[in-house]
Amino acid sequence: MNIWLTQHSQALRLVISRLRASLFGNLFIALTIAVSLALPVIMYLVLTSFSGLVGSIKNDSHMSLFLAADATLTMVDSIHNTLATHSAIKQFKFISKEAALKQLANDSQNEYIIQTLDENPLPDAFFIEPAALETTAIKQLKSDLAQLDGVETVQIDDAWLKRLNYLLALGENALLVLAMLLGFALFAVIGNTIRMQILTQQEEIEVSQLIGATHSFIRRPFLYSGAIYGLAGALLALIMTSCVILLFNLSIASLAAEYQTDFSLRLPDFTTLIVTCFSAILIGLISAYIAVSKSLFNSIN
């Protein structure tokens, strides 16, 4: 255990002194890594912000029940009773065709149009807020209501919501592809950096092997390098991401005010921090391991 600790602290100190020796160059490598990491993180945060927005909209999704033009008052009454006793309905509101026309007439722009009408074209309507939000429950409710006498159409106000959801799913796929591509870029960047380090230390590696260094002794400092590049890149990426999101939020705030919402993009949270750092360190370790294994053992035999 003691030897194990000594070996690791020895390797770590060696790596840190080497990194400090060419601080400027290493900073640029970390920046390259940070950019490849920041892009998927920003995209992820934007996507999850929008998913959150969609979720909140879903909570007040409505269903509209338009009655046939020739629906009688008794039909309206019986629908009213059915709705009042239906378990899947949270609350509902009835708006008669007269009330709807009056509402329409309130807007002065429509005044002329309404004057030219011979008769009221608007149907009686119920506006329903379902109790459940799952698509299957809502579909069931829709088909239940469509069978009622006097109902012309049942409309769920979620067509646009569906489209937005499809767009978000598309965005998630794009995020996955982007993350994978940039992950490969990260492999290449860290792997190449480590290969360069190996090249400058080829003599030392060879001598060390000749006088009894184990493979893990030689590999260890490079693994630390890879992990440190990954971690430094991840931390820089999170700083970059936060700056970009804060900048976006400045312009989003005024846009959101127009829509009377307080929507803003999410900043990286603790989970994002952990996941980003962990995956960057992992990629750093793996690419360093591959680079060392490739470049190492042909020096003897």
Add this chain to the structure above:
Amino acid sequence: MIVFDNVTKRYPGSQEALSNASFSIEQGEMVYVTGHSGAGKSTLLKLIAAIERPTNGTVLINNQNVSKLRESALPYIRRKFGLVFQDHKLLYERNCYHNVALPLAINGITGADAGKRIRAALDKVGLLNKEKSMPITLSGGEQQRLAIARAVVSRPSILIADEPTGNLDKNYADDILTLFSAFQQVGVTVIIATHDALGTANEHKVLHLDHGRLMSPQVAG
């Protein structure tokens, strides 16, 4: 103790570098490996130091069969040896102190304990005042002595030197050989490869190689 039994080494695409060599070296012996260049001296040393494995035959180091060992066990065998390479193999971007520190670092020895041993080794070869110098600023003889300090710092029981006096003038060469004798006198096995007969004219064992063949072991003098 080192035992070679009918050892043959053949490199791919070339003749046998060493053919059917059999000999043994006892603990504390001083052995010269002689022969013209290309006779297989370096190959013999590499086989002893477990840097190469034999194509045929058995190499025993302290009763361990090198050819039967797993690849991952070889580094631990190599640590029993102190190696002085033909081309020094010093690390030119590190100062003398850190060059000598390398074998200790490999053995997991760092800190104050390592510092003491590094200075003791540098002192033994007369380079204590040069510990902060870079190897490139040293003379040929000093570089050779630095290589020896690196070889002995981890207190190996066997010291192997490949042409340690190769490019040195007579005075320096004698210094180096005196140094090796001093190690032998404290019980270290010393194996030296040399292409000339320098210093072999005494009681030490000589392994003479000719085109990869070992001439019968002889005790000179």
